[in-house]
Amino acid sequence: MKKFIPAIMLLVLVVVLSACGSNKANNTNTASGTVTYQSESGPVEIPANPKRIVALAYAPNMISMGANIVGVDQWTNMSPLFNEKLKGVEVVSDEDLEKIIELDPDLIVVGTESKNVAKLSEIAPTVTFTWGKLDYLNQQLEIGKILGKEKEAQTWVDDFKSRAAAIGDEIKAKIGEDATVSVIETDAKSFYVFGDHWARGTEVLYQAMGLKMPEKVAKDAQGPGYYTLSQELLSDYAGDYIVLSRSSANDNAFMNTDTWKNIPAVKNKHVIEIDTEASSYSDPTTLESLLAIFKEGFLK
Known part of the structure; x- marks a missing residue:
């Protein structure tokens, strides 16, 4: 009996080690x-x-x-x-x-x-x-997996969500819960307005911060991600605040037109400009940069 117990323990140990x-x-x-x-x-x-x-x-x-x-x-x-x-x-x-x-x-x-x-x-x-198959946060977690840095990715995701939500609460307390924000971009030929998942800070503004987009933007841009419009229709899609994505390399003469100047958000100086080339992704570096820009732009 005394010899039988160690034998059983040895067998269990072998099975466990084999399974591991x-x-x-x-x-x-x-x-x-x-x-x-x-x-x-x-x-x-x-x-x-x-x-x-x-x-x-x-x-x-x-x-x-x-x-x-x-x-x-x-x-x-x-x-x-x-x-x-x-x-x-x-x-x-x-x-x-x-x-x-x-x-x-x-x-x-x-x-x-x-x-x-x-x-x-x-x-x-x-x-x-x-x-676009994964949202911007889950995409970062997958990148973390292939780099062997899943824990670091999860830490950043949790921290970013917390900080962005807190800043969003500050912004809504200042501009009002129902104030709307439009993200508009121009490439000198056309104008675009974006939903909540097309970079240019849209994930930060709408998903992380919980700010609102105008109903017309939600109707036309949310599904496909973006919507192309003419300069004459800009005012129809402009929110109480505008985040304007533009490249300094392009012709931005539209900013001197009456069509642009007469938009209420422009009149009220509620326009936050971002660099198109520096805002076309939804990675941690880009998102952190945009978070800082939005915090200053809305709360200054």
Whole structure:
């Protein structure tokens, strides 16, 4: 009997250790330093801590978490918020296969709309994301997973939501709970008004802060994300406050027209300007920058 008890304990220990080892193998390969990421297109074995990333999508999200980017898309490269961090980084597209091979990436991130996903996957483990499938916070959590920084991503998400909500409460206390805000952008040819999930600070204003958009904006822009309109219709979509996204490189002569000057929000100096190139993403760096701009713009 005394010999039987240790034998049973040994058997239980072996079973437990085997189960733990099997469970770990399904997620992490300690020998090769890889993990299995459950992407929307299926499981992908990726580096546990990727060191050389070609980011053809969601580069700002990765840069915000300190990822080492060796190849980046042209649009991210245009944002002044990332100029310093992208010095010396090769600008590539999903068609620059030879360039990407030369960069020797250990991870590639690209949109599902790419026609070269299969070819990219032959170069390095490739993770695809469908733009807009996840909201801006859950997207950041997924980026955290592929970088091995899920806890850091969750910490930022929780903190940002708390701070943005508090600032939103301050703003609503000042401008009124029913005051409306429109986000309008111009590219010198057309004007656009946005719903609550199309960058330009819309996630901050409407989702995180809980500010209201005009009914007409909600009707026409909320579903598709944005709505194109003529200069003559700007006043119909303007809220009590306007966040104006514009590029200094474009012709902004419209700001000198009576159509613009006669909009009540413009008359009341309720216009907050943001740089289009610096507000086209919804990553932590961009969102933190916009949060600071909105806090000053509404509460000053």
